[in-house]
Amino acid sequence: MDLDAYVAEHGAEWRRLDELSRRRKLSAAEADELVALYQRAATHLSLIRSRSPDPILVARLSRLVLAGRNALTGSPTFSLAGVGRFFTHTFPLAVYRAWPWWCGVATVFTALTFGLMAYIVSNPQVAGYFVSDADIGRLVNQDFAGYYSEYMPQNSFLRVWTHNALITGVCLASGVAFLPVFYFLFQDALNVGLIGGVMIAYGRADVFFGLIVPHGLLELTAVYIGAGVGLRIGWSWVAPGPLRTRGRALAETALEGMLVALGLVAVLLVSGVLEGFLTPSPLPYIVKDFIGFLVWAAFLVYVFVLGRRAQLEGHSTTVPGEAADALPAA
Known part of the structure; x- marks a missing residue:
């Protein structure tokens, strides 16, 4: 030419x-x-x-x-109504549709985490294979509690928010390849299980649960949602169903995954605020845990109530104007 x-x-x-x-x-x-x-x-x-x-x-x-x-x-335009619709319909619907996946992931790795804790509590010497006695002493006596007050609350909030958003994004993106996401989740379960087991074994269970529950319930749920949605994306090209090609199934499920990732940024912002401001606060452990539990329970109610309602009303997760088909060429 x-x-x-x-x-x-x-x-x-x-x-x-x-x-x-x-x-x-x-x-x-x-x-x-x-x-x-x-x-x-x-x-x-x-x-x-x-x-x-x-x-x-x-x-x-x-x-x-x-x-x-x-x-x-017509070009898509920003509107507060569109943002509101995302958080009242699109995001909870996308998370709700994937609930068997992330609930399954949460169940398996929560059980694994507590199993590791129980094993460490019953066999404290096992912790020595991973950390030295001096490190265990510092962890129990100062490092674990000191971690949450090491930075100013606003700095801690921004640090954990961006870090957790990155981890959740990695879990979601790696789900399409299956094995990497299991590796990341196992590493997380091992870390929490080991620290929790050591703290409980040395009589600091109140400190461990008093500091990790306020933000950890919501934070870990967000990570499990990201992992579950990622695995759902991966499975869509393995078993696309009778009415979709593999490419179409992967594209549609990945689009929902992107919407979930966007919404989880806001969820992790909330957990970051809890970790930055509530966890190191002088409130009694039981009060902080109760607040963290209420926020976590409210999120689950939000997903299952609004998500189920959006599905029953026939709402879609399709973004208006998204991926519009080109007009036929002459």
Whole structure:
């Protein structure tokens, strides 16, 4: 393909498409012209990509085609109503649809964590295989409690929020490959089980549960949701169902996973606030644990009540304007 000749032949059409795409109002004739030019530009882009993929020209045409499609379908706009709908319908529905997956993950790894704790309590010497006696002494007497007051509350909140969001995102993204997410969850269960077992074995169960429960219930639930949704995405290409191709099943489930990931950022923000401000507060352990339990229970009620209601009412997790199909090329 002679690119110079091709650009000379169709350059006027592309300039006209760019001009029409920028206009706020179009007459009926101009709208028809825009549709025709958009279809032809999409065809031109496809031909150039397949026969002579010049990166500069491809980028230019891609921008023109995208601008043309936005002019035809309307660009998505931010609105508070859309944000409200996300948190009242879309996010709880996406989490609710995946509940067998994340509830299963939570059950298995919570049981594993407490099993490891019980084993360490019954066999305290096992902890010595992982940490030295000096480290155990520091952990029990100062490090565990000191960890939550090491930084200013606002700094601690931001640090744990970003860290937990990263861990949850990794669990969700790695679920498509199955084995990595189990590795990450096992590492987490081993860490919590080992520390909890050591604290309980040395008579500091009140400190351990008093400091980890206020934020840990919500935080670990968010991680388990991310892992469960990730595994659901992975399973969608293994067993897409009778009415979907593997590609379509993976795309649809991954889209829901992205929505869940977005919502979990807000959930982990709440758990970060609890860890940064509530956990190190001077309130009695029982009060802090009760507040953490109430927030966790409220989140579960939110997911199952609003999610189930959204499903019964026939709501969808599809984002308006998302992945719009291109118009047929002429």
